[in-house]
Amino acid sequence: MTYKLFYSPGSAAMAAHAMMIEMGVKAAFVLIDNEKNEQKSATYMKLNPHGRVPTLIYDDNRVMYESAAICEFLTERHPEAKLAPAIGHADRGLYLQWMAYLTNTVQEALMHWWHNEYFVDGAAEQAKVKAKAEERLGKMWAFLDGELAKSGPYLCGSTWYACDYFLAMLIRWTRKMPTPGHTYPHLNKLVRAAMARPAYAQMLKDEGIEQPV
Ligand SMILES: N[C@@H](CCC(=O)N[C@@H](CS)C(=O)NCC(=O)O)C(=O)O
Structure with missing residues (x-):
């Protein structure tokens, strides 16, 4: 293949x-x-x-x-x-929940921050969209940090899955925000765990990028 x-x-x-x-x-x-x-x-x-x-x-x-x-x-x-729980596995529901939440809610809010010009015309209106996205994202990071505190260290508990890679990616997209995702303690640990995986470290190297922690 x-x-x-x-x-x-x-x-x-x-x-x-x-x-x-x-x-x-x-x-x-x-x-x-x-x-x-x-x-x-x-x-x-x-x-x-x-x-x-x-x-x-x-x-x-x-x-x-x-x-x-x-x-x-x-x-x-x-x-x-083993980057996803098998169909029928007890972790599967949670895993699917996180994949959907990350892509249709968190990623979408990030789009509003990075590309507010897609949503409204005019600098003043765009600044408002960006500010609202930042406010919403702050709540999402606090929520996700709380979930990891309760039942982490990863999104589905003790096993690292694709959703954790996805979250580490989205956290990198907050690096230019006043309060980036990696400044939340449990999200920080998750990013560090991603970077400790040889494949993630290799991907960063191959793409020529860095990820702040
Ligand atoms: N929902 C799509 C979004 C992809 C996306 O937004 N890609 C960005 C880079 S992160 C892009 O290619 N933007 C270029 C553009 O919109 O012109 C996905 O998750 O694959």
């Missing part, structure tokens, strides 16, 4: 990228330079009509996008990596 993952440094591809390294799959990691707007090139838009990264090619010519879906798909194809 070989794969091609289209990524930009520090993008929503980070979690899948680290997982593919951890799984030891045969893969080509193809750089799409968002700074040069390559994600909107005609060639790339044929693969991903939304012009975003990541995109995964598998089985030679099958194409899929959406980072959380890619992570799920990889865990299904490579169960031996």
